[in-house]
Structure formats: structure tokens, C-alpha cells
Amino acid sequence: MNSRRFLLLMAYSLIILTLIFLPKMITLSLGQDILLKTAPVDPRDIFRGDYVNLRYDISTIDLDNTPYDHEFMIGESVYASLSEKEKYWTIDSVSHRKPDVSDEDVCIKGVVTSSYDDTLNVRWGIESYFVPESEGVPIQEQVKSTSVIVSVGPGCSAVLKQLLINGEPFTFE
Numbered sequence: 001m002n003s004r005r006f007l008l009l010m011a012y013s014l015i016i017l018t019l020i021f022l023p024k025m026i027t028l029s030l031g032q033d034i035l036l037k038t039a040p041v042d043p044r045d046i047f048r049g050d051y052v053n054l055r056y057d058i059s060t061i062d063l064d065n066t067p068y069d070h071e072f073m074i075g076e077s078v079y080a081s082l083s084e085k086e087k088y089w090t091i092d093s094v095s096h097r098k099p100d101v102s103d104e105d106v107c108i109k110g111v112v113t114s115s116y117d118d119t120l121n122v123r124w125g126i127e128s129y130f131v132p133e134s135e136g137v138p139i140q141e142q143v144k145s146t147s148v149i150v151s152v153g154p155g156c157s158a159v160l161k162q163l164l165i166n167g168e169p170f171t172f173e
Contacts, residue, residue, distance in 0.1 A: 027153035032106050033161060034082065034089040038146045052129045052163070054148065058082070058091050058108075059127075063118040067093040072112045078122055079156055080108050088147070094120070098156055109156040126150055126160040 038054045058080065072078060072094075079098050082089045083105045093099070101107050110122040129148070149162040163170045 023153075023157060024159050027155075027157050027159045028151050028161065031151035031153040031157075031159065033149050033151050034084070034106060035087065035164075036148050036150055037088045038148055052131060054127050054129055054146075054160075056124065056127075057088070059122055059124065061091060061094060061120040061122060063094075063120060066091055069095040069097075072096070072115055072120055074112055074115055076112050078110050078112055078120065080110065080122075082106050082108060082152075106152040107156040108150075108152055108158050124158055126158050129160055129163055 110124040
């Protein structure tokens, strides 16, 4: 009887872990990769270690220059349609519902963190990139040449895939 309970507990634990990681794994394997321009800051979390806090050009949305369906409130979900312009992907429009996008475009889902005048600040869920201890400083020193590859899934979910410095994948030694 104890071995049966143990097996059930192990199966339950495995199911929970799968449910936690499966959406991100699906996004990474089936999602479309896009390149975003960043502006990182180097904080440190005593529980999680060093990480680079990333801020994106798409994190601030000027509603005077971006089509939208109606006003946004703090805490609301926002869906942005993005398309590739020259090198980076930028926002074409924002809405409260998941938009229909063409094969060349993607949508990304975020949450409004602040709204003032006709400007929205949005958190996309890809703002932290964890690095080995003491590796955040070299990234911070190259702040102007940092970008990321993000995988965006069909459900508008995003997963940070690769950090780039001067267009080259950043590796830790």
C-alpha cells in the first residue's frame, strides 16, 4: 500500500511539473522567433541570483501613433500585433482581444502596468534574463548594443530565447 501511494505521489508531482513547463516548451518549439531591441539594467536578487532586467522599445506604447480599440486600464490584458520593420519587430496595433494576424505578423500578450495621457507601459513577461553570478555587469556595459530573440507562440505567449550583444549570441564562459 505504501508503494502505491508513493507511485501516485510521484505521478501527481510529474503531472504538476509538466503543466508548469509545457506551455513554455510548446512556445519554444512551435513559436515564431522575433528580434526585439532592449535596454537592460543589472539588478541582483538575493534569492534568485544575478539577472538582467530588460526593458523593450515595445514596452512603451504611444496611443497617438498606434491604432487601438478603446481605453486601457492598469492591470488589463493587452494584445499587440507586431510586424518586422527593417531589423526589429515593432507594434502595429493594440487591442483588448487576441487579434487575427497574417503569416508574416505575430501577436504578443502583456499586462498594462501604467497609463498616462496617451501612453501605455506594458509588461510582456519576458523582462528578466537570469545570468551566472557577476555576469550581469558585462551585459550592462554594452546596454546600447543589446537585443533578444523571443519565441512567440500561437496563443500570443512569449518566451525569451536568446540574448544578443552586437547581434551575436551572448555566451557565458
